[in-house]
Amino acid sequence: MVFTNGFMLGIANGGTCLATCAPVLVPYLLGEGRTPRANVVSLGGFLGGRLVGYMLFAVLAWLTHSLLFEDLPHQRGVFGAATIVLALVMIVYGFAGGDHTCRGTALCGIRARLLRARPFWVPVGLGLLTGVNVCPPFLLALVSSARLSELGQSLLFFAGFFVGTSVCLAPLPVVGLAGRRERIKTIGRLATGVVGLFYLYSGVVSLIAEWH
Amino acid sequence: MADHSPAPRRLLKAFLLSLPMILLMAMMVTGGQPLPKDLLRLISLAVTYVFIVVMFFLMVYTGRTHRYRSVLFVVYAVCFVMTFIPNLIETRGSMSISRAEMIQGHTPFCHMVIPTTLIPAALSRTIIFPGSMLEGFAPIGFMLVLWLGVSIALGRAWCSWGCFYGGLDEGFSKIGRRPILKNVPRKWTYLPFAVLVAVALLSAATLTPMYCAWLCPFKTVTEFEAVTSATTLVQAGIFVSLFAALVVVLPLLTKRRTQCGLFCPMGAFQSFTNLFNIFDVRIDGTKCVQCGRCEKACPTFSIDRETIENGRTRMTCTKCGRCVDDCPKGAISYHIKGTPIGVRAQTARMIFIYPAFLLLGIMGSRMIAAAVYRVLLLVTTGSLIK
Numbered sequence: 001m002v003f004t005n006g007f008m009l010g011i012a013n014g015g016t017c018l019a020t021c022a023p024v025l026v027p028y029l030l031g032e033g034r035t036p037r038a039n040v041v042s043l044g045g046f047l048g049g050r051l052v053g054y055m056l057f058a059v060l061a062w063l064t065h066s067l068l069f070e071d072l073p074h075q076r077g078v079f080g081a082a083t084i085v086l087a088l089v090m091i092v093y094g095f096a097g098g099d100h101t102c103r104g105t106a107l108c109g110i111r112a113r114l115l116r117a118r119p120f121w122v123p124v125g126l127g128l129l130t131g132v133n134v135c136p137p138f139l140l141a142l143v144s145s146a147r148l149s150e151l152g153q154s155l156l157f158f159a160g161f162f163v164g165t166s167v168c169l170a171p172l173p174v175v176g177l178a179g180r181r182e183r184i185k186t187i188g189r190l191a192t193g194v195v196g197l198f199y200l201y202s203g204v205v206s207l208i209a210e211w212h
Numbered sequence: 213m214a215d216h217s218p219a220p221r222r223l224l225k226a227f228l229l230s231l232p233m234i235l236l237m238a239m240m241v242t243g244g245q246p247l248p249k250d251l252l253r254l255i256s257l258a259v260t261y262v263f264i265v266v267m268f269f270l271m272v273y274t275g276r277t278h279r280y281r282s283v284l285f286v287v288y289a290v291c292f293v294m295t296f297i298p299n300l301i302e303t304r305g306s307m308s309i310s311r312a313e314m315i316q317g318h319t320p321f322c323h324m325v326i327p328t329t330l331i332p333a334a335l336s337r338t339i340i341f342p343g344s345m346l347e348g349f350a351p352i353g354f355m356l357v358l359w360l361g362v363s364i365a366l367g368r369a370w371c372s373w374g375c376f377y378g379g380l381d382e383g384f385s386k387i388g389r390r391p392i393l394k395n396v397p398r399k400w401t402y403l404p405f406a407v408l409v410a411v412a413l414l415s416a417a418t419l420t421p422m423y424c425a426w427l428c429p430f431k432t433v434t435e436f437e438a439v440t441s442a443t444t445l446v447q448a449g450i451f452v453s454l455f456a457a458l459v460v461v462l463p464l465l466t467k468r469r470t471q472c473g474l475f476c477p478m479g480a481f482q483s484f485t486n487l488f489n490i491f492d493v494r495i496d497g498t499k500c501v502q503c504g505r506c507e508k509a510c511p512t513f514s515i516d517r518e519t520i521e522n523g524r525t526r527m528t529c530t531k532c533g534r535c536v537d538d539c540p541k542g543a544i545s546y547h548i549k550g551t552p553i554g555v556r557a558q559t560a561r562m563i564f565i566y567p568a569f570l571l572l573g574i575m576g577s578r579m580i581a582a583a584v585y586r587v588l589l590l591v592t593t594g595s596l597i598k
Contacts, residue, residue, distance in 0.1 A: 023413040030409070186399055190406030191413075196416055198426070201446070208442075 002153050003160035009141055010164020017165040022126030023195045024090070026175055028123065030188025031093070039173030046127035047169065051162050053131015054138070055155060068194070086129035087200035093122070094193020097160050226273035229562065233268050237261060241577045252592065256584035263287075263580065264573050275558070277533030277546075277565060281572065282382060285372065286544050288576035289379025291583030293433045298586055298596045300435055310437035323359050323375070324428060324478045365567055367489030371472055371512070371569040372532035374575055377430045381471040385463035385511060393465040394508075401473065401513040401528075404480035411477050423477060429454035452494065472530070473512035483528045491564045493531060495523045496554040499543035506535035506544055511565045523553065531564070 010017070025046055029039055141161040178184050241261045248254050249378075264284065271280040300307050311497070346549070360372050370380055411422040424431075426447060432455035439445050462470035472479050486492065500520065507515045514529040525535075533542045543559035546564045586596045 019413075019417045023410065023417050026413060027406075027409060143475040183402060186402045187409060190399075190403055191409035194406055194410035195414060198410070198422075205443070 002156045005160075006141065006157040007161025008160075010161040011167060012164075013140060014165050014168030019166045020131055021046075021169060022172070024086070024126050025123070025169070025172055027188045027191035028093070028126060029175060030178060031185055031192055032188070034176060036173055039177070042123040043081060043169065045121070045123040046130075047162075047166050049124040049127025049129075050131035051127075051159075053128045054158050054162060059151070059155075072120075076206045077210035080203045080210060082110045082129055083199050083203030083206060086126065087198075087203055089122075089125060089129065089194045090196025090199065094189050094191070094196055100185040141178060157193050218335070222273065226313070227270060229272045230265070230269045233566070233569065233573070234265050236270075237265055237573050237577070240570075240574050241364075241581065243475040251587055252588045253581075256581045256588060257582050260577055260581040264577060266360070268569055268573070271565060271569070276537045277561065278410065280535060281373065281569075282386070284385040284572060284576060285379040287379070288572065288579055289376055289383065289410050291576070291579040292376040293380070294583040294586055294596075295579055296434055302597055306438075307435050309435050310438050311391060311440075322369075323355055324377075324423060324430075324476075326356070326467055326478065326481070343449060362571055363482065363485035364489070366564075367486040367491060368479070368527075368529060369489075369491070369531040369564075369568050370485075370571075371476075371479050372530035373572045375472075375478075375577065376579065378469065378472050378530075380430070380433070381459045381463045381469045382511065384460050387464055387465050391465065391467040392460075396466060396468070396549075397399065397472070398516065403474050404476055404528075407475060408477035421569055426450060427454065429459050429475075431455075431573040468513065469511040472512075473528070479512075479528070480529075484530060485529045490529060491560075492549060493525050493536065493544060494531055494547040494553045495520055495525075496543045496545070497523050499541045499554065501541055501543075503540065505538050505540065509534050509538045513585065536561075 025043070028046075029042060032038070032042065034042070141158065228438065241257055244598065248257070259415075267280045267284045271277055271393040274280075297307060304313075348424065359370070360376055366373065407423075407427070411427065415422045431448075431449060431451040436448055436451055437444050439448050458471040458475050462468075486592070500523075502519075502520065504517075507517070507520065510529075511527075511532060511534055512528055513532050515535060516526070519526055531546070533546075536546060542557075543554075545554055546561040547553060547557070548560050548563065551560065590596050
């Protein structure tokens with residue numbers, strides 16, 4: 001029952017969830033331009049990372065005995081820092097392309113090494129960093145789960161919510177198919193960088209607000 | 213291709229070909245209304261009419277499209293700014309707009325918003341723009357219908373014949389003789405599409421028109437949200453920086469339209485309309501000597517070695533006519549899809565420039581007449597503002 005409630009809430013908020021995650025995931029999938037199967041694996045990694053992010057918050061809230069999210073200390077600073085890390089990953093991925101036009105050889109090196117050695121962990125990292133940044137559906141789930149007294153039930157509720165919202169993200173690997181053309185890959189990578197710049201600004205603003 | 217017939221005959225032919233436009237423009241400039249009794253308004257209409265008609269006549273007589281389009285296009289953009297700012301100061305007292313006024317729907321709707329409103333409109337059935345549609349759908353309806361009609365008829369020619377911003381970076385790109393920055397890496401010519409993807413997705417995520425709120429350089433010369441917080445200060449800083457970089461400095465250095473060719477998401481979106489539009493620009497491989505002049509001249513980076521080999525431009529072509537004018541061998545021409553390349557090129561050109569110039573004339577005439585009126589007002593009263 002708890003799982004079903006979370007699932008239904010997730011389904012109901014899937015559109016908003018898609019809108020929140022798409023700016024991070026769609027440019028990445030376009031930028032990689034892999035096969036549908038590889039895109040599904042990337043999506044799986046992203047979703048897995050997001051789930052870990054969700055669970056971290058659920059456990060953290062339970063450990064601090066404050067199921068209501070507003071009670072977490074320095075929440076704006078935590079989100080701000082996470083957003084900045086997310087933004088930096090996206091900017092490095094987006095603008096430090098491994099082509100001849102790139103002047104930032106150090107950044108290119110990081111990106112190339114990262115993608116060559118641990119290709120699966122890039123979407124996982126993006127998912128995790130997206131997961132630890134609250135979006136409206138996530139807040140809704142958190143408030144709903146606050147009524148549950150046990151950690152197990154809370155985690156089950158979140159698992160249901162996660163599955164429900166993930167249904168709406170399922171078509172995204174198809175979008176990634178467009179990236180099999182080299183030009184679309186370039187556009188996808190640059191778009192990742194542009195979105196990263198916006199997140200960088202958001203993160204810096206959150207950190208400044210925390211300090212003041 | 214140049215017309216080698218005797219001069220009087222060429223003049224007569226050009227006049228006859230221009231006659232429909234001369235008559236149409238008379239109606240467009242006056243708006244079909246009786247001539248105004250106010251002398252200043254009458255003079256401004258007359259000056260505008262003569263200027264536009266002469267530009268078209270020269271375009272037909274000389275066979276050069278870009279040279280005269282460019283003059284009119286730049287004047288149109290400058291006149292838009294000269295009209296818009298005094299208008300704002302007259303009606304509002306300032307170029308800035310408060311959040312309350314935005315919510316009340318006093319923000320004019322411009323075509324730049326169209327790509328960023330489509331996804332949120334499909335997802336949430338909400339148009340995420342605090343513009344005039346709150347007072348009625350006429351302004352947004354007019355802009356959308358105009359844009360759709362032009363896109364079907366002319367494709368991305370909108371960007372060189374209709375957009376009231378494009379003439380600003382085109383104007384700056386004409387200053388100076390030689391480019392200082394010659395090679396722009398090909399990767400950056402895809403940036404407008406990346407900006408389009410990013411702003412469309414972020415607009416859907418935040419339900420705000422991201423381009424207007426954060427990235428539009430032309431806010432600098434039109435209107436912007438009043439600076440009342442750190443956020444609005446940053447936004448104003450971004451607008452001014454982007455304007456300085458993309459509309460002034462980079463066009464001066466590269467002699468290209470860098471805002472239109474390297475950044476504008478509306479232009480990227482508009483490029484897709486070239487796919488179903490009947491007009492394109494083609495390169496005749498039998499005449500082309502691979503001199504590369506068109507590649508260097510193209511203001512929007514729409515020609516490169518690959519496209520020359522394929523005999524066509526990239527889908528980002530704005531049909532400005534620069535390459536057609538500059539080709540020393542006459543190998544590049546306007547073309548109607550489905551017809552042989554290079555055959556009856558002048559006919560294809562005339563069929564294209566009539567509707568394209570009509571768009572520029574209709575959009576430009578009001579702005580130019582209003583700006584000339586402001587100048588006359590300045591001369592006679594010492595103020596641009598009534």
